[in-house]
Amino acid sequence: MQQKSDPYRIEAVDRALQLLGLLRDRGRLSVTEAAQELGVAPSTAHRLLSTLGHRGWAVQGEKKLYEAGPELAAPAVSAGIPEIVRTLRPYLDSLFAELGETSHLMVLIGSDVRFVDGIESDRSLRVGLRVGTRMPAYTTSGGKAMLAELSPDALAALHPAGLRPWPGGHATNLGELTAELERVRSQRFGFNQEESEPGVAALGASLGTAAGEVRAALTVAVPTARFTGADAEKIASVLVESCARARAELWLAEAAR
Structure with a gap:
């Protein structure tokens, strides 16, 4: 895994990719869990998950939990x-x-x-x-x-x-x-x-x-x-x-x- 000191790393992209991995492996993810895993504020995690949802990589299901979207699941x-x-x-x-x-x-x-x-x-x-x-x-x-x-x-x-x-x-x-x-x-x-x-x-x-x-x-x-x-x-x-x-x-x- 590349370190955060990597000069070529784009932070927002890196965080989005981490979320995709979490959705793939866990199946479901709350905004709070996403924020804790990424080490960011819940508002930032929510924006990232919403962006993934807009592109079909995540969907919000029951109890406001995010799940793997069609792009990731199919x-x-x-x-x-x-x-x-x-x-x-x-x-x-x-x-x-x-x-x-x-x-x-x-x-x-x-x-x-x-x-x-x-x-x-x-x-x-x-x-x-x-x-x-x-x-x-x-x-x-x-x-x-x-x-x-x-x-x-x-x-x-x-x-x-x-x-x-x-x-x-x-x-x-x-x-x-x-x-x-x-x-x-x-x-x-x-x-x-x-x-x-x-x-x-x-x-x-x-x-x-x-x-x-x-x-x-x-x-x-x-x-x-x-x-x-x-x-x-x-x-x-x-x-x-x-x-x-x-x-x-x-x-x-x-x-x-």
């Missing part, structure tokens, strides 16, 4: 993302070519989604790219579409401490989310009206687990300032049809191997 998913992007890029290209609105490919990692690929619209008023961003699945259109394909037990297992609070999130508990997912299943797409981000409306449809064992979805996002009912109908129709075609083609390709 390295196999992250390792497979480049292949997923290559496989599904043609379908993302096709969706964007038909609608001309900012389109994304996302994957489900634990109870979160990660935007792993996207194409930004060239319209003057548009939604920017979110590639690399993570947020709770229940606040996104594609996330809802993927969660809707899970069994009640699997859905509950992803949220052992309930839904992670999120600014703009409509559902506040599993019961409310379950009711919304029933609607998603019936219409075959998820809808997000300023839940993930102010000023953004989005629709998303699931690609299932056609890309290996990882669930994926395609989404289309439009600024709410110019989003109309007619837009919603057109996008939903194209999106659902595109994802159904993609699932069928990917299944046939896999079966032919």
Whole structure:
């Protein structure tokens, strides 16, 4: 282990890495325990843990204890993302070519989604790219579409401490989310009206687990300032049809191997 006198050591980075090791080894960690281990004030430990949480490396569970987040707990998913992007890029290209609105490919990692690929619209008023961003699945259109394909037990297992609070999130508990997912299943797409981000409306449809064992979805996002009912109908129709075609083609390709 490098000593604190190492001239190349960046203190904040070093502390964050120590926390990752503690989360990996212990499973759970309180702010007080983190502060004691690092030899810092609780407020500093809290900021570090919150930062790790923002990036998906930690999540706050029961009794305000921090646990290993999806980034730390599911390295196999992250390792497979480049292949997923290559496989599904043609379908993302096709969706964007038909609608001309900012389109994304996302994957489900634990109870979160990660935007792993996207194409930004060239319209003057548009939604920017979110590639690399993570947020709770229940606040996104594609996330809802993927969660809707899970069994009640699997859905509950992803949220052992309930839904992670999120600014703009409509559902506040599993019961409310379950009711919304029933609607998603019936219409075959998820809808997000300023839940993930102010000023953004989005629709998303699931690609299932056609890309290996990882669930994926395609989404289309439009600024709410110019989003109309007619837009919603057109996008939903194209999106659902595109994802159904993609699932069928990917299944046939896999079966032919």
